Amino acid sequence: MTKLLEVKDLKTYFQRPDGVVKAVDGISYSLEPGETMAIVGESGSGKSVSVKSLMRLIRPPGRIVNGQALFGGRDLLALSSREIQKVRGREIGMVFQDPMSSLNPTLTIGRQIMEPMLWHGLHSRKDARTRAIELLELVGIPSPEQRLSEYPFQFSGGMRQRVMIAMAIACKPKLLIADEPTTALDVTVQAQILDLLRNMQKELGMATILITHDFGVAAEFSQRVAVMYAGRIVETSPMRPFLKQQHHPYSSGLLRSTPEVGRAKTTLEPIPGSPPNMMDPPPGCPFHPRCPLADESCKASLPPLVEVEPERMAACLKLNQTGGKAHG
Amino acid sequence: MANTPLVQVEGLKKYFTKGKQTLKAVDNISFEIRPGECLGLVGESGSGKSTAARAILRLHEPTAGSVRFDGKDFLRMQREELREMRRQMQIVFQDPFSSLAPQFSAAQNIMEPLRIHKIGSEREREEEVIRLMELVGLNPKAAGAFPHEFSGGQQQRIGIARALALKPRFVVCDEPVSALDVSIQAQILNLLTGLQRDLGLTYLFIAHNLGVVEHISQRVAVMYLGQIMELAETEELFHHTLHPYSAALMSAVPRVDLDQKRERIHLTGEIPSPFNPPTGCSFHPRCPMTKEICKQERPVLRDVGHDHWVACHLV
Numbered sequence: 001m002t003k004l005l006e007v008k009d010l011k012t013y014f015q016r017p018d019g020v021v022k023a024v025d026g027i028s029y030s031l032e033p034g035e036t037m038a039i040v041g042e043s044g045s046g047k048s049v050s051v052k053s054l055m056r057l058i059r060p061p062g063r064i065v066n067g068q069a070l071f072g073g074r075d076l077l078a079l080s081s082r083e084i085q086k087v088r089g090r091e092i093g094m095v096f097q098d099p100m101s102s103l104n105p106t107l108t109i110g111r112q113i114m115e116p117m118l119w120h121g122l123h124s125r126k127d128a129r130t131r132a133i134e135l136l137e138l139v140g141i142p143s144p145e146q147r148l149s150e151y152p153f154q155f156s157g158g159m160r161q162r163v164m165i166a167m168a169i170a171c172k173p174k175l176l177i178a179d180e181p182t183t184a185l186d187v188t189v190q191a192q193i194l195d196l197l198r199n200m201q202k203e204l205g206m207a208t209i210l211i212t213h214d215f216g217v218a219a220e221f222s223q224r225v226a227v228m229y230a231g232r233i234v235e236t237s238p239m240r241p242f243l244k245q246q247h248h249p250y251s252s253g254l255l256r257s258t259p260e261v262g263r264a265k266t267t268l269e270p271i272p273g274s275p276p277n278m279m280d281p282p283p284g285c286p287f288h289p290r291c292p293l294a295d296e297s298c299k300a301s302l303p304p305l306v307e308v309e310p311e312r313m314a315a316c317l318k319l320n321q322t323g324g325k326a327h328g
Numbered sequence: 329m330a331n332t333p334l335v336q337v338e339g340l341k342k343y344f345t346k347g348k349q350t351l352k353a354v355d356n357i358s359f360e361i362r363p364g365e366c367l368g369l370v371g372e373s374g375s376g377k378s379t380a381a382r383a384i385l386r387l388h389e390p391t392a393g394s395v396r397f398d399g400k401d402f403l404r405m406q407r408e409e410l411r412e413m414r415r416q417m418q419i420v421f422q423d424p425f426s427s428l429a430p431q432f433s434a435a436q437n438i439m440e441p442l443r444i445h446k447i448g449s450e451r452e453r454e455e456e457v458i459r460l461m462e463l464v465g466l467n468p469k470a471a472g473a474f475p476h477e478f479s480g481g482q483q484q485r486i487g488i489a490r491a492l493a494l495k496p497r498f499v500v501c502d503e504p505v506s507a508l509d510v511s512i513q514a515q516i517l518n519l520l521t522g523l524q525r526d527l528g529l530t531y532l533f534i535a536h537n538l539g540v541v542e543h544i545s546q547r548v549a550v551m552y553l554g555q556i557m558e559l560a561e562t563e564e565l566f567h568h569t570l571h572p573y574s575a576a577l578m579s580a581v582p583r584v585d586l587d588q589k590r591e592r593i594h595l596t597g598e599i600p601s602p603f604n605p606p607t608g609c610s611f612h613p614r615c616p617m618t619k620e621i622c623k624q625e626r627p628v629l630r631d632v633g634h635d636h637w638v639a640c641h642l643v
Binding site: 042043156157158159186187188189190191192194195213214215216217219220221239240243253254255257258259260261262263268269270271272274275290 | 372373479480481482509510511512513514515517518536537538539540542543566567576577578579580581582583584585586588592594595598599
């Protein structure tokens with residue numbers, strides 16, 4: 001099968017007065033058409049920067065310093081700003097965490113939903129309006145025709161996120177990037193939005209990259225998972241086998257430190273310490289200061305991401321102790 | 329009952345007025361917290377859980393109702409008596425950074441309650457700060473550093489040390505781990521559990537994360553639009569859920585265990601505006617089981633056996 005997206009050795013650095021922050025430091029992955037993948041990590045792991053880089057939404061002092069992102073035969077990272085604008089919103093849709101700050105407070109909802117369709121010249125104004133009403137209906141907003149002329153502040157948080165989704169899918173993109181789309185929402189509303197995203201994804205056959213810090217959200221939504229730590233992917237796997245057994249000690253540490261509903265009496269095993277200061281990351285494997293398996297060798301060299309079993313990769317020198325064996 | 333409650337809340341109300349409108353943030357709630365237990369309070373945003381906790385501590389003066397601490401009427405207390413009582417009740421906030429004074433060092437932040445209550449000499453206070461820092465897992469060598477120099481998890485440890493400085497018996501934890509990364513959350517939860525056990529503390533633990541509340545609490549109360557919908561022992565509540573709202577809330581939590589069979593209860597709509605709450609049971613417009621009576625009469629919280637309290641006409 002041809003890949004829809006192929007990211008190769010992406011590096012995005014931020015130049016700061018006191019040094020360089022390697023927010024994303026050499027990540028590679030690919031996505032097939034219609035596939036759903038979750039990128040899971042804690043704050044500062046680089047998960048958001050990695051997808052913003054694809055969309056070329058990195059502003060100085062940030063800079064994409066290396067890599068390729070092949071999407072439909074073109075390298076997104078090499079396109080001119082004019083060309084990338086034709087991709088954004090048209091072929092790749094985006095939904096962000098905070099719907100209030102990503103909507104323009106001074107424009108009506110209708111105008112904002114119509115904008116991508118008009119900008120990309122897909123519809124006449126009249127057709128775009130009809131389509132906007134359809135879209136609002138599709139994402140579950142009651143009396144869509146009236147609400148078209150209302151402003152973002154007149155919508156609740158969950159409703160705003162529905163509007164964002166309507167905008168993101170307006171041009172029927174091949175890829176949807178959802179960056180913590182439910183983090184700001186209450187759990188009952190989160191469930192509604194995840195259902196909606198799932199339905200839209202199936203209906204339109206969009207590939208989806210979901211960025212989240214919540215393994216529960218990732219597990220329910222995605223076929224595949226990539227775990228990020230300190231700017232790198234430390235493990236990638238199909239979701240189901242990953243949830244049964246993790247190959248990277250950081251992945252299993254994260255899962256064991258999450259209190260899950262219905263399993264109250266299990267003891268939480270926190271990961272000691274805190275994520276590294278990205279101005280001055282530890283040498284070798286960046287996880288070694290917090291890792292129960294680490295020894296001298298982990299301080300000496302950076303473990304490469306290697307295939308542990310078919311379709312599953314991990315970056316750890318102690319794979320024999322985590323239940324995995326590196327192939328080849 | 330063997331244990332006399334440490335905190336008894338009865339008919340507590342906290343209303344806010346805006347122009348001619350009244351927002352009933354907390355509307356007639358009653359419960360008790362037993363010595364040494366952790367009572368979890370869960371609910372979505374706007375359910376009134378934080379306001380309830382603040383009204384109990386009189387950080388917001390309650391509109392009506394009574395709060396008894398150790399059998400004494402806390403809401404009637406004034407000046408010296410109130411001050412003394414407040415030493416015994418402390419609070420840990422959600423955002424560890426904004427709850428600390430940024431211009432004070434960690435040590436000064438932790439010491440401040442001791443100064444205010446004029447406890448010990450300066451030297452004794454300094455020694456106490458070192459003891460407190462060790463108690464919460466901070467390196468006392470960092471005492472002179474300022475809040476921004478600490479990570480989020482460490483800032484929360486400073487907040488906890490400050491709350492413990494006056495040796496309180498009762499601590500309100502208001503979303504203490506919500507702002508923290510998952511790997512750090514578990515550290516703080518384990519710390520709070522250890523402190524509860526070692527110091528015999530009593531907690532009111534507020535959170536929107538059901539997993540967190542289930543993990544740390546002995547009993548749990550579920551709030552919705554200013555009212556308690558259900559209250560029971562943790563295991564009873566999570567495994568014999570009676571209120572349709574609690575059931576929906578639990579079913580909505582995404583889980584890692586994909587093999588665990590469960591039915592998702594789909595709730596329509598969002599929490600209604602508290603300025604204009606529904607008649608009868610406040611949950612009826614979203615409830616999948618609504619009957620006529622639910623629209624007319626507000627159900628009262630009643631004991632249905634096994635110390636399991638529920639406010640629903642259909643149970």
